Amino acid sequence: MIDFWLAAGLLLLVALSFLLIPVLRSRRAQLEEDRTALNVALYQERVAELQVQQQEGVLDAAQMDAGRAEAARELLADTEGVAAPRVTRLGKAAPLLAAILVPVLGLGLYLHFGASDKVELTREFAQAPQSMEEMTRRLERAVAAQPDSAEALYFLGRTYMTQDRPADAAKIFERTVNLAGRQPELLGQWAQAQYFADGKKWSDKVQALTDEALKADPKEVTSLGLLGIAAFEGQRFQEAIDYWNRLLEQLPPDDQSRIALQGGITRASEKLVASGGKVAQAPAAKPAALLKVRVDLAADLKSKVQPGDSVFIFARATSGPPAPLAAKRLTVADLPATVELGDGDAMMPQLKLSNFPEVQLVARISRAGQPTAGEWIGRSQPLASSTTAPQQLTIDSPDK
Known part of the structure; x- marks a missing residue:
């Protein structure tokens, strides 16, 4: 979290600069105004001295005018380049107050609406726990941070x-x-x-x-x-x-x-x-299903496929879940080929060939390597999952 807070601090400094720079500028402007006021006061004092000297007869009218003109030139030279004072309605207190409230308000909003706890959890889960107790604490914190996560609750x-x-x-x-x-x-x-x-x-x-x-x-x-x-x-x-x-x-x-x-x-x-009882014999288990199928490609399609195209051969229940019960993967270069599909090739333990009385054999060519969609397909007629005779399957139709 250190790098996060460093980044947040830098962004905060940038934001504060927009608030504090006008205050610093106003201080510089105030110094310039004070210097101008001092020069005006010195000018007025010089003019007053000249008037006293004229009244005492030390200076005549021409000398008086020359001295006054010289004092005016000095005042003009001292105040030249000073920018006109900016009129603002905010004053100095508003920017300073905002500079204090912005970080405090931002921190409060982040702690309330932010996700610092989730960021920390992500960092922790990236490292292997040292003990079961540590894993439990992490999961408890994950559930507290994501109370609607069924996965976190389950684990x-x-x-x-x-x-x-x-x-x-x-x-x-x-x-x-x-x-x-x-x-x-x-x-x-x-x-x-x-x-x-x-x-x-x-x-x-x-x-x-x-x-x-x-x-x-x-x-x-x-x-x-x-x-x-x-x-x-x-x-x-x-x-x-x-x-x-x-x-x-x-x-x-x-x-x-x-x-x-x-x-x-x-x-x-x-x-x-x-206890005097007798163990009842368990019913005989169903024999494992094993289908042998020879897969070939129709002659008119051989020029339309590539040797590296994927060929998916699977059996699925005619009445049951759409998921394949057993599957094998080859390429067009392997055809013709004879494969065996049995309970050992089940995609899921509960979906075995022997658990369904009737199945259909399917072979699909997919250039993209997707088992659910392709360019060409071949299907068999429904047959009993207990069939032992070899089957012939030809890929001969567009996959629609």
């Missing part, structure tokens, strides 16, 4: 949870939901914080939050994990196993939390068996 809530402050986190997540809307992930985070804030006691409020989250997104991971924990604490071990198995399906294969989650499923299974 502050997550930070409170890592510091074992669930009551504070629950309040923050509630504010986040009010700002960003009742998104499933936010509802799940709020429910989890509220559950731990209540001393791991299940409540109607937590139940309502998890129900709403899973209704909007049946694969919302925080709600699934929380319901598994609550079921385990309530000795409903089969429910805990079911919820955690559903959660396990959503996690990437390399997710570190899979180990702990699998351990929880094992403990719940052991306790269920020890």
Whole structure:
């Protein structure tokens, strides 16, 4: 902030100069007026002396006129070049008063309406925090400076949870939901914080939050994990196993939390068996979808494309979200080419080929490298995502 205040100080000096220069000029003018008055007084004194000498008979009339003319010439010489006095209605007090009030008023307005706190926060966030406590303080200041920022609130809530402050986190997540809307992930985070804030006691409020989250997104991971924990604490071990198995399906294969989650499923299974129960077999998972497609370019288009043009090959649900379920990127120089699109190529974990019964294959040429718009395109007829037979896809139509 030092450089900011230095710049502000320089600008303030420039502004004050416009106010103080007229005052300094008026002082110089006053000095010139005082000197002129002194010269006039000396002239009058000289004329009076000449009159006394004439009355005493020392000077005759001609000498008197010559002496008076000489005194007048000296007065004229002394006052020559003096500017006429400027008439002003402001006086001296107004500029001086303004010179004092301008910086004080400017500072007050900046502290009230300015963004010095946000400037300082930007500087702080440019440097890595030295501790979790320092990160928490920064986030709290960010929320105070930007109370309508859902992102800042969300990260502050997550930070409170890592510091074992669930009551504070629950309040923050509630504010986040009010700002960003009742998104499933936010509802799940709020429910989890509220559950731990209540001393791991299940409540109607937590139940309502998890129900709403899973209704909007049946694969919302925080709600699934929380319901598994609550079921385990309530000795409903089969429910805990079911919820955690559903959660396990959503996690990437390399997710570190899979180990702990699998351990929880094992403990719940052991306790269920020890209590005389029997672990219900989970329904068989759907086989992973894998589509094999050969992509080629129509003969009449080969002269209209460049070897470096991008080729996007993807599968999308015929009835479902418009986002691609799996995608690959090639160039025109690679064609013809055979590619495989499967669950491992999913753009998002919850959008897998095997989760949708019917899909469409699309290949698009884009000179600008944009997957959503291009010059030429090829589309297949709808086909089952479980199809195993190789497919043929030809790029042959303008992309409209």
